[in-house]
Amino acid sequence: MLKILKYSFFDLMRSRWSYVYFAFYLLLGIVLLFLNNDLSKAVITLMNVIIVLVPLIGTIFGVMYYYNSKEFTELLLAQPLKRSSIFLGQYLGVALSLSMSLILGLGIPFMFYGLFKSTAIWDFSLLLITGSFLTFIFTALAFNIALSNENKIKGFGYAILLWLFLAIIYDGMFLMSLILFEDYPLDTLSLVGTMLNPIDLSRTLILLKLDISALLGYTGAIFKQFFGTNFGLIVSLSTLTLWVILPVLRIIYKSKRKDF
Amino acid sequence: MVTIQNLHKKFNKNVVLSGVNLDINAGGIFAVLGPNGSGKTTLIKSILGMVIPNEGNINVLGNNIKNNSNYRSQIDYLPQIANFPSNLKVKELIKMIKDLRGNHTKESDLIKLFKLDPFLDKKLGNLSGGTKQKVNIVLTFMFDSPLIILDEPTTGLDPISLIRLKELIQKEKDKGKTILITSHIMSFVEEVSDEIVFLLEGKIYFKGSISDLKIKTNQPDFEHAIASILTNNHA
Amino acid sequence: MRINTTYCLLSLLLLFTRFAYSGTIEVCNDCPITSLKEAIAFAKPTDTVLVKKGTYKEHSILINKPLSIIGENYPVIDGERKGEIITITSNNVTVDGLFIINVGTSYTEDYAAIRIKKSKHFTIKNNVLEKLFFGIYLEKSNYGKVIHNKIIGEAIEEYNSGNGIQLWYSNHIDIEHNYVEHVRDGIYLEFSDNCTIKNNVSTLNLRYGLHFMFSNDDVYQNNTFEKNGAGVAVMFSKKIKMLDNTFKENWGTASYGLLLKEINDAEISRNTFEENTIGINIEGSNRIIYKNNNFINNGWAVKVRGACYTNSFLENNFLYNSFDISYNSKVNDNIFDKNFWSNYTGYDLDKNGIGDVPYRPVKLFSYIVNRTPETIILLRSLFIDLIDFSEKVSPVFTPDNLLDNNPSTKKITW
Numbered sequence: 001m002l003k004i005l006k007y008s009f010f011d012l013m014r015s016r017w018s019y020v021y022f023a024f025y026l027l028l029g030i031v032l033l034f035l036n037n038d039l040s041k042a043v044i045t046l047m048n049v050i051i052v053l054v055p056l057i058g059t060i061f062g063v064m065y066y067y068n069s070k071e072f073t074e075l076l077l078a079q080p081l082k083r084s085s086i087f088l089g090q091y092l093g094v095a096l097s098l099s100m101s102l103i104l105g106l107g108i109p110f111m112f113y114g115l116f117k118s119t120a121i122w123d124f125s126l127l128l129i130t131g132s133f134l135t136f137i138f139t140a141l142a143f144n145i146a147l148s149n150e151n152k153i154k155g156f157g158y159a160i161l162l163w164l165f166l167a168i169i170y171d172g173m174f175l176m177s178l179i180l181f182e183d184y185p186l187d188t189l190s191l192v193g194t195m196l197n198p199i200d201l202s203r204t205l206i207l208l209k210l211d212i213s214a215l216l217g218y219t220g221a222i223f224k225q226f227f228g229t230n231f232g233l234i235v236s237l238s239t240l241t242l243w244v245i246l247p248v249l250r251i252i253y254k255s256k257r258k259d260f
Numbered sequence: 261m262v263t264i265q266n267l268h269k270k271f272n273k274n275v276v277l278s279g280v281n282l283d284i285n286a287g288g289i290f291a292v293l294g295p296n297g298s299g300k301t302t303l304i305k306s307i308l309g310m311v312i313p314n315e316g317n318i319n320v321l322g323n324n325i326k327n328n329s330n331y332r333s334q335i336d337y338l339p340q341i342a343n344f345p346s347n348l349k350v351k352e353l354i355k356m357i358k359d360l361r362g363n364h365t366k367e368s369d370l371i372k373l374f375k376l377d378p379f380l381d382k383k384l385g386n387l388s389g390g391t392k393q394k395v396n397i398v399l400t401f402m403f404d405s406p407l408i409i410l411d412e413p414t415t416g417l418d419p420i421s422l423i424r425l426k427e428l429i430q431k432e433k434d435k436g437k438t439i440l441i442t443s444h445i446m447s448f449v450e451e452v453s454d455e456i457v458f459l460l461e462g463k464i465y466f467k468g469s470i471s472d473l474k475i476k477t478n479q480p481d482f483e484h485a486i487a488s489i490l491t492n493n494h495a
Numbered sequence: 496m497r498i499n500t501t502y503c504l505l506s507l508l509l510l511f512t513r514f515a516y517s518g519t520i521e522v523c524n525d526c527p528i529t530s531l532k533e534a535i536a537f538a539k540p541t542d543t544v545l546v547k548k549g550t551y552k553e554h555s556i557l558i559n560k561p562l563s564i565i566g567e568n569y570p571v572i573d574g575e576r577k578g579e580i581i582t583i584t585s586n587n588v589t590v591d592g593l594f595i596i597n598v599g600t601s602y603t604e605d606y607a608a609i610r611i612k613k614s615k616h617f618t619i620k621n622n623v624l625e626k627l628f629f630g631i632y633l634e635k636s637n638y639g640k641v642i643h644n645k646i647i648g649e650a651i652e653e654y655n656s657g658n659g660i661q662l663w664y665s666n667h668i669d670i671e672h673n674y675v676e677h678v679r680d681g682i683y684l685e686f687s688d689n690c691t692i693k694n695n696v697s698t699l700n701l702r703y704g705l706h707f708m709f710s711n712d713d714v715y716q717n718n719t720f721e722k723n724g725a726g727v728a729v730m731f732s733k734k735i736k737m738l739d740n741t742f743k744e745n746w747g748t749a750s751y752g753l754l755l756k757e758i759n760d761a762e763i764s765r766n767t768f769e770e771n772t773i774g775i776n777i778e779g780s781n782r783i784i785y786k787n788n789n790f791i792n793n794g795w796a797v798k799v800r801g802a803c804y805t806n807s808f809l810e811n812n813f814l815y816n817s818f819d820i821s822y823n824s825k826v827n828d829n830i831f832d833k834n835f836w837s838n839y840t841g842y843d844l845d846k847n848g849i850g851d852v853p854y855r856p857v858k859l860f861s862y863i864v865n866r867t868p869e870t871i872i873l874l875r876s877l878f879i880d881l882i883d884f885s886e887k888v889s890p891v892f893t894p895d896n897l898l899d900n901n902p903s904t905k906k907i908t909w
Contacts (some may be wrong), residue, residue, distance in 0.1 A: 003359060003360055004360075007345075007356055011345050011347050011348060014347045015347055040792075040814075040815050040837075041815070041837060044815065047875065048875070048877075048880075051876075051877070052877055069345060071339070071344070072344055072345050074310065074339055075339060075344070075357075075399075076360070077308070077309070077310045078308050078310065078332060078335070078337035078339065079332060079357070079360050079361055080329055080330050080331070080332040080333035080361065081329055081332075081360065082329045083329070167877050168877050168878050168881070169878075171873055171876045171877065171878035171879070172878045174873065175863070175870055175873055175878065175879075178867050178869055178870050178873075179863070179866070179867050179870070182866065182867040182869075186867070186869040187869055189869075190869040190870070190872045191872070193872075194872055199876075200872075200873075200876065203874075203875060203876055204872065206875075207874055207875065210815075210817075210875075211794065211817045211874055211875070212746075212770075213744075213746060213770050213771060213772050213792060213793055213794040213817070214772065214793075214794025214795065214817035214818065214871060214874065215794070215871060215874075216746045216747055216748075216750075216772055216794070217747070217748060217749070217750070217772040217773065217794050217795075217868075217871070223869075224748075257312060258312075259269075259271070259305070259310065259311040259312055260305065260310040260311065
């Protein structure tokens, strides 16, 4: 697996898209910091970028990489290699190179800006950690979609739909159901609803840092426990980990049963 | 060398192989023939473990291939379409496959044989189809495995390279290796193979030497013999 | 003029008698006088009682003549939780430098560490009060000073705890440089006018850092209210000036930096509201001027709960609040002008420092959260941004005249 990971990673590191992705983040970081000169505002904008763009890019890139490297995968399949190591290697290669672009692209301008001396370093690290989690989750979901769909167009279609659903539609439905059932105690429902969507979950993690004053304004004992202590942070991080593990397990399961 | 028992495979509702039994003994060149969609590639991919059978057993060199990947180190496989990661250089690809399989290899002779030296530092994405196929051939033959599987090896090759390929196949055969070939070029098949396996509608229709086939179909030459099988069965 | 002269003469006379007759009585564990009570009984008016370092187990100490009680190196007056400790019923009393502990707790009487009853011109300073019920209780007493005291309670529940400094029908009082923590209300004023509250720190209190009820014409300035149940509550009062204070980290359900309820004609300037669940919560308050305040990282910078008319918000900085303004009605009679809003996304083509597009500080989402509080969990999601944007383009649920027509493009300084 590590060998495949190595080759996928270096293959991607040399591809044009990694540079574009890296350059995009670099530019974003520079514009936010040096033209705006306001760290708090930069962190807020970055959060929006991370919870919207990172999943989108992870999904598209994952699907694209899978379909593009199909023949290569077949070459590998004829070698004495385990299927799970081939696919996990490729998956990790994509996810790691995307995370690298993200972390370096945003990290470098922030480093020059003097982040290490700033108090925002925790907020910023949290952003990068969440961004990396989202990359791993959505790349894994993309691999799942691609493994289940031989048809490229269909695969891309489902990938876009998945992103659209988790980034926008889910929240719309979530909001509707909260308003619809407003007469009932809702704090459990709203926390569970958040856990079920990795984008919402990452957003909550960032809210714990940015909007804690507003979040603490609500009654419900569960809300209070969740936001008031480290409990929320621990639960969110472990659920995010689960969100990585489950799709990866399905990649292994699916790849063992697939014909090429 | 390879034993296949009662092999069934369908893709969705499309039955491709229905009860294939096949014994391939060590040594010699076997051609797998059949009309389009008869399951040649599926059969080969089943042997390689790339297609997972619905039913049946496959043994390669005495190992059941189910949930096994190590047996593939005894197989050299030439895939039908040679498409490689376009960012890699030829040299790097060869190095990488060597790295993945970790055997002693003889790629330098092969590179000379197919005159690939000038391409070693080029990226795979920039190569022509024929050159890619040559690279493909090098990757296949550079390992010294007892079983060689070639899926349409002649695709895109110029006449000289074709002759080189034939010589190469002959040389490997002389070393006592087992070679499995699929091809649409009948003259090529006739020239190189010792025995043919004819697949029709997911079953083995014929297995034997070319002369046996000619006798069975009552045809003077190989191409007509094949044609007669097809017309008789579709009439 | 005539009255004035008489007054001067009287004061001189007073001063004179003091110089002429006042003596000093020492209290210590091995002195002839070993208790405060004895010393007070023995003392003549205007005498000084000097209390040496030591522990004095006394309670219900009545000071009924003009005396100065001065502690040396913080002598401990231990009330042993038996009731009130010092009660002052005379004018011109000074209590300075005592360490008073263990006030009794009662459900029927408000025992205090120091109570001043119907007296004038008192000075309570440099005292430390611990383990108390009520701290310093001013009852119908005027023209006094409460300066530089440190009051540390251990209140856990509201119903059985008292306030740090309490004023009841007491006017013209100066409360300065005090530090109050862990009581019910840090400082509480009821029916008390013309008081000045300056440079105090009130923190970690159960209910309010500072609490006004029915008190008019008071000023509080340069105080810090941090981590209280709620920062400051100003209720049913008029003409209060709130200047240069810091309201910080007042977190929790229905918690706020500043609560205004039925307040008219107040001035709120140069204050900083930082990281409160609600910066200012306003109910039924009119003609208030909010100028040059900083609202930083609050959940809600300003929450308006109806019946608020002709208030103006001028030249304030609204920085990174989850919500800038929240309204629960469609009617608006308040003015927002020349504020700086960090959420402003407009442009300034003529470079005059004023954005060319008005800013709309009320978001649709704040309306939704008012209705269904749990939806707060969707804050900052893409879907919410989308509906906020559509509401911004064509307001349906929020007052459409609620605009800052001249949003500043630069942070305002003063």
